[in-house]
Amino acid sequence: MKRTLLFVLAAAVSLASLAAQDFVTGQAARLVVGQKPFTDQNPESSASVLGGVGGVAFANGVLVVADSNGVGASPVNHRVMVYRDLPNFVSDIHAEIPQTDAERCPVCLKEASSVLGQPNFEPPKEIRPAAQNSLRRPVGVAYNGRMLAVADTDNNRVLVWRTLPATNEAPADFVVGQKDFTSFTPNQPRAPRPETLRLPQGVWLDANDGLWVADTGNDRVLYYGQITQNGQTPRITLGQADAGSYDQAPFFTNDVKIRADTLLSPMSVTSDGTRLFVADFALNRVLIWNSVPTQNRQPADVVVGQPDMTSAISNNNGNLCESIGEDEDGNKLYPARCASTISLPRFALSDGRRLFIADSGNDRVLVFNEIPRENGARPDAILGQQGEFINQSSDSAEPTRVASTDSFKTPHSLAWDGVNLYVADTFNRRVLLYSPGDFFIPLSGVRNAASPLVxxxxxxxxxxxxxxxxxxxxxxxxxxxxxxxxxxxxxxxxxxxxxxxxxxxxxxxxxxxxxxxxxxxxxxxxxxxxxxxxxxxxxxxxxxxxxxxxxxxxxxxxxxxSGATLTGGQDAAQIAPYALVAILGDNLTDFTSEVRDLSEPLPYQLANTQVYFDGKLAPLVFVSPDRIVAQMPVEMAGSNSASGIVRTIRADGSITVSTPVAVRLIAQNPNVFDTNESVPSPGIAFHFSSSATGSVQVDGINIRAGDKAIININGREHVYIVQEHPDRLDEDGEPTTDTAAEVVQGLVDLINERDPEVEAFPAGIFATRVRLRARLPGPLGNGIPFSARAVDEGDFDNATVILTALNTQLCCANQAGAVITEDNPAVPGETIVVYATGLGLVQPEAARDAMFNGIPYNGPEYNEAVEFVSSLAGGKTANVQFAGLKRGTIGIYEVHLELNPDLPTNPRTNVTIAQSFQVSNIFFIPVVNPIPGGGSGGL
Incomplete structure (x- = not known):
């Protein structure tokens, strides 16, 4: 068995990959701030847990996060978090990630250094009045390495610190939009004044400490220059004629002005030192000024998300997307969205070469490798979605992608540190860090190693x-x-x-x-x-x-x-904890290793290669340029997604790292090892016993004391009487009686003590089946008859315990461990053994506690998968007698299947195992019914 499985693990299955160029559509984040792990969504805010985040800024190794938002995400913490010395956490992508045994997620940032707007990191108990050191729903932040600005949105002001505060609740130095620190009222709607603000949401500090403000409620962007006093008035106004004028119509009317020099609810303003970018939220567009404006109402030069300066349709598909066909009347049809469309953008940011846009209405970030020069430009990559036409951020429609490592739910703002992109992921209560890699793993390139394609x-x-x-x-x-x-x-x-x-x-x-x-x-x-x-x-x-x-x-x-459609196609890219996985791609590494023995501890570096999941090193089985086999760390249990990275030292000594790939996690997703020769493939299956076997099912709930469970073996009756347990009380204080598993054990003990021909053992730890096996090996045990029944204490057919013989005689002695082949086929009623991976956690607790990464399982031999395992063979139920971890191996589960006794002869009898809604790959085994023409069905 061992040598066969090792060969299968090394077999190549190619998935084409492309050389990574910058960011890649659908890639995962590399690190996370505010949750641990990525997918947690913990609402209990603290020094390490964020709420519904809004603004984010980075400079000089410091990350600043506004822990509030303008979209209704909870909790709103009315605070700004400061993370100092971030380079100690956000290491170079090519560096090794430090490990500790107890660390579930080494790439989850732990705690903030200080907090503004609150005295400590505890969630606020009440909204504080406007003051020099308080905040009320701060949505935007800006930090240029010297000064800090915060859009204190619900106080209708911007607070400015001349230097980065070093202590909690540090007071601001200046206030903009109000005359003093205790004032907070806005101007009247559609009546702004030079000294006022109304619900500002975006701020920016340029290289000269000049302040820009997206005055969202007044439909304008203001430039103040350096702030030197409270209540300072702006020098430049964009979107309006001047700082004291207003001529935009309400957004819910048909009179909205849509031009290159107008704005409607601008959410952010940023600059790369040469150009200016404004996320014009309500007009579903991003405006670009090719040079920083120097006069009021200066028109923008380029629009993104619309074909021209006079359009404002959310996801303007009819003008920006290619047609996907025609309807029955000949009218062109279009996708709901495409790469070039935008809906409700909240942030636009450039690193001087690229442009990033938080396309919040589509739950994605658009990446342009060059600053657009023409209207309606198409981005080069999309983060947060796996393609340009889809939005997979619905909790109900896409439950497996909730808070996944490659998704957003309303990206709010962006920051850049020179290498990495930070995304405030509002409804998922976190900030994600995205990094481009040196090579690319396909989006579904991490798969169950037993059968990567189903x-x-x-x-x-x-x-x-x-x-x-x-x-x-x-x-x-x-x-x-x-x-x-x-x-x-x-x-x-x-x-x-x-x-x-x-x-x-x-x-x-x-x-x-x-x-x-x-x-x-x-x-x-x-x-x-x-x-x-x-x-x-x-x-x-x-x-x-x-x-x-x-x-x-x-x-x-x-x-x-067989049906109106084909069935059984399963997603092998959903990975269970502790499973063996195959990472498929091209040019993953320059070396090929030996296949490591699964009965020996596995290394965490093999052929100069390492694999990380959520920053945690994974044990390695095999490494080659197109396939890496590793083990998913058991700590990933409970999450629905992990971020996977391959790090390798090349033949020339250089270090390359893959673009992070999202690995979809699931509690269980079984696949059975097969030969990978064809589709379907012959299964790697073995004969279970050298002696003839049979089974008796025991059922019953609230079994009555005194009932008699009887197994008759070749005329010899073995009678177990159900016992009462006075020392074991139920919730009503009444004595309990034997469970079905205790009845099984009682019958096993009786048979082993008294029967001269047959021995017995339970099928698993919570067994409800008695397994019978002839004491003599070989064909001499075949044909021993047995039956089962139950009666009450008066010997009437009124028992509450139920016994069912699954066979009528012992059968099918072969050679234990012999491979099932056409020359040595399985027979109906026989128990066969297959090996699988991906069955998830096991029980009892002692077995679960023995699941160590990269170490052969050495827990109880009788263990079983937490999620029930079923099976079909030849279209008929195969009784699963055992499904648990195989002692002395890593990530391998042993499954015993008792074939239906009515199977016909078929050299390609299809077999599957299943847990919940997850069905394994289909493999086939040869079955020969010794009765000519015997059996039915069988495909």
Missing amino acids: FAQGFIVFSGELVTDDEITLTFGREGDEDSKRNYKLKIEEEATFESVVNAFVDLINTQDGGDPLVNAIPNVQFNAILLTARDAGPLGNDVTVERANSNEESTTLVTL
Whole structure:
């Protein structure tokens, strides 16, 4: 078993990747501030936990975060957090990440250095009145390495500190928008004055300490120059004729002025020293001035998010997106959004070369590798979404992406430290740090190592009598897409047989016009069947439709489909804690290692390569340029996403690091090791026992004392009487009785003590099955009859304990551990063994406590996956007798499957295991029924 699994782990499965160039669409964040881990969303704010964040700024190794927002996210903490000496935490992306054994997330920033607006880091109990050291919903912050400015939004003012405060609740030096520190009233709506502000949300400090303010409620942007006194008036006004004028119409009317020199609810203003950028929120656009404005109402030069300066449609798809077709009337259709559209932008920032836009209405950040020079420009990358046409930030529609490492829920503001981009992710209560890498791992490039690609499958069975000249049509297509359908027609010839029909259709499907683009066909002539496999791996294959038609409606030729669509396509990129994973890509490393023995401790560096998940080093099994096999740390349990990074030292001594990739985590997602030879692949399965075996199921809730559980073995009755436990009381204070597991153990003890032919053992730790095994190995034990029943204490059929014999006789002795092959096939009723990974946490607690990363499991032999495991083999239930960690191995689960005794002979009997809604890859084993023509079903 060990050598076979190691070979499978090293088998290459290619996923094309591209050389990383700057930021990459759909990439994950590298670090997080304000939550631990990334996905926590903890609402209990503290020195290390943020609330609904708004503004963010960075300079000189200091990160400043406004822990309040303007979008209704909770909690609103009315404070500004200061994180000093950030370079000690935000190390160079090429550096190793320091590790401690107890650290769940080494890339989660721990605590702020100081806080403004509050005396300490405890959540505020009440809103404080306006003062020199208080804040009320501060939304925007700016820091240029010398001065600090805060948009104290609900106090209708901007506070300015001449130097970065070093203590909590430090008082500001100046106030803008009010005459003094205790005033807070705004000007009347649509009646601004030079000295007033109304709900300002954005601030910026230029290299000369000049202050810019996005005066959101007055639909204008103001430039003050250096602040030297309270109540200072602006020098320049954008969006209005001057600081005392207002001519914009309310946003809810049809009279809104949309021009290059007007604004409506501007949320931010920033500058790269040459250009000026304004996020014109309510007009769904970002305006660019190619030089910093020097006069009032100076018009912008370029607009992003709209085709021209007079458009303001949210997600202006009809003018910025390519058509995706036409409706039945010939009208062009467009996607709801595309890369060039914008909805409700809240921030725009440039590093002098690139432009970043917080496209908050689409829950994404747009990245332009060059500053746009033309209207309606298209970005080069999108952060927060996996593509330009989608928004996957809905909690209900996308529950697996809630607060994931590659998503936002209303990105509010941005900051740049020269290498990394900081994004205030408001509703997820965190600040994410994004870094470009040296090479790129595909978005779904981290997969279950047992079977990285899981394909949907189906079948078509021919039966009845063939009728000459009948024309049978098989049709395959994509669900909801009539244009995707392809037809395959076959006219039945006079000498045709079911075998020839099957082979002819297989040839048509696989070769006509280059082969069907959606399915691949395999013949199974023993069942007069065509086995279908989707060409696309994963859930996409479940959308392949299958139809059949016959030119003769009264024909006796029957064509039976497994279903209207293919099924079984599963997402192997959802990873359970403790699972073995395969990281797929190109040029991951320059070296190829040996495959490490899973019965020995694993290294954390192999072939000059390291793998991190949320900054935590992962044990390594195998390293090569196109595949790395590692173990997902068990500490990832409870999260739905992790940030994965590969770090490698190249042959020339240089260090390269991948762009972070989001790894979707799940409690369990089992896949079974197979040979990876074909789709489906032969399973790596083994005979369980050298002695004949059988099983008895025991059920019952609130079993009555005195009931008798009886197993009869070859005429010998073993009777266990259900016991009462006076020392074990229920919630009402009444004595309890045996559980089903205790009845199982009682029967096991009786059989082992008394039966001369058969021994017994429980199936697992909370077993409700008695496993029977002949004491003599080999075929001598086959055929020993057994049965099971239960009666009450008066020997009437009124027992509350229920016994069911799952077989009628012991069977199927083979050689324990022998591989199942066509020369040594499984038989109906036999117990087989397969190995899997991704079954998640195990129980009891002693077993869970023995799950150590990179160390062979040495906990209790009787353990089981927390989530129930079921199985189908040949379309019939296979009884799962055991599903738990295999002692002495790393990340490997052993699963015992008792095959249905009514399976027919089939060299390609399909098998799966499942937990909850997660179904494994489909693999097949050869099964031979010793009774000619015996069994039913079986595909």
